[in-house]
Amino acid sequence: MPILEKIKQNIADAVNAALKKKDLVKAADLVYPPNPMFGDISLPCFDLVRKLKKTATEIGEFLVGKIELNDIVVATKAIGPFLNFTFNKTKLAQGVIEEILKSKSKYGVNSIGKNKKVMIEFSNGNTHKEYHIGHLRNICYGDAITKILIANGYKLIPVSYINDFGIHAAKTLWAYQTFYKKYNPPARHVTGKNKGYFLGKIYMRACEELGKNKEAKAAVGLIMKNIESRQGVDYKLWQKTRKWSIDGFAKIHKELGIKFDKIFYESEFIDHGMELVGQLFKKHFLIKSEGAIIADLQKYDLGVMIILRSDGTALYPVADLSLAIEKFKKYKINKSIYIVDARQSLYFKQLFKILELLDFKQEMKHLSHEFVKLPEGMMSSRTGNVITYEDLRKQVLEKSKLEIKKRHKNWNKKKINLVAEKIANGSLKFEMIKVSEDKVIIFDINQALRFDGYTAAYLQYTSARINSISAKAQKQDNKKAIDFSNLDKSKEGELVKKLAKYPEIVKTAGEKYDPSEIAKYLFELAQKFNDYYHSVQVLKAKKEIRQARLVLIMAVKQVLENGLGLLGIEVVEEM
């Protein structure tokens, strides 16, 4: 149990003992005062008013002398309706720092989700289409949730579900054949290094052209039929280009360092899905209405879900139902999470209701996030108002290299590239994660290209600074027999308290599925550290003090590294 959790439990026990009640006050009732002047932790007495028939202020005053203290909780003080407790900072510092330096990368992890198997689906891209910054938000959120849930003890199976079989593929193939035929096989100077990216550009062209060319619609329909028949030249071309997109996704995943245990494709589930729909229709679970096959969910207030078009062709739920069932049957999961943007909230309510009616009792969760907008308005393939992942990454990487070159004239290319990659990745991910999921991101490219303020680079820089100190110190110090009473500055106490809170942040982030909790925490920690850094010296302090400060800042570095790790961001040694 993390030290702060133990302290809270002790305080709750002591308060209950003083009141001669059992479990009246819980560890979770304790809060952190807004100002350290008040104390280190606090019990608001409002909730006790009814049970004790006294005012909150009276309760505080009544309790203040009656709490049994110990070596860490050394004083109590009633301020109005709050009962405040003060810690022995030396003991706390020792407890927290030793815990961090001993647990290392394990500091902050817990086992809440022990023996629970969770499948999480995200980065559901479309082949033959552009991968834009909306997808980037999805994949960063999904990856962070995966890592946060693992830190909370769950067994995670991250998967991606690629839609390779929709009308969008036919549109792209039509434009490819109509305008880019001569580039078959495509030359590198046309496609760039990434043919999937090239297809994305073609898709945008297709949308543009189809807007003004009515006859083309029929041609696209024909191509779609040919793909569905799974034979002929169109199908062959579909197979070939599908691979380009899939390779493109793999490249993106690799660049971002994001791994999936399994990638599903719509084309692999559609046939089984059609069989399933046939069976369900025979059982009258699905019905015919206005020519289409639907699930009538009106009595659950969920309207109707259209499963097959009037012409008998499949809509999205067909493959999705089939896949959902495979997830439960084959992978034996306890919980199925879908990370998909908020526009599909109703869709998932309907899908889950159908699965529930089919007797699947496992927990199903749609983690919705809002979309990404540009200052000029919604991103749209049709109008070409899109920032693709590839374009953004290129810009961020360039800017990152530029900043490095400004500061480190003597670095070689390899080193610059290595560090620039980490800074660029951090920047992309942090921008997507630092905003709560129910807020639309109005994506400002200039903000993404900044490396100061509330950014990943600030956190990486903080870590690099600590690294720089410790690298210089290593030779001179052994870390045995640290005297923690040398950490007597108030800024040190604040830093230690912040470090102690990290395990509960990991817990809350997991419970709330909220990586921005981690981002915010790390930023506050880094701010406290940087303030401290400017107020004292580490290396030039007297030996005993230097040793104590050194272990403190090493603990800060460890927590920064752990927390950034949960967001999929790497620290850099030097920048």
Added chain:
RNA sequence: GCUCUUGUAGUUCAGUGGAUAGAACAAGGGACUCCUAAGCCCUAGACGCAGGUUCGAUUCCUGCCAAGGGCACCA
């Protein structure tokens, strides 16, 4: 029309049924012969509107206003 989400400083965002509503950027000012200035310190600036519940509401409820999403053959 029904329904979901959002409305906090010039901008982009945090936050809480209670102790002084926090940051970042932008603006203005400052420190540095000191471990990385991608840093630090200081100043100025905000809870859409109206009711209700409460000892207490920016937070909960209702209504209104504003922005955006979803609602039968898109994914």
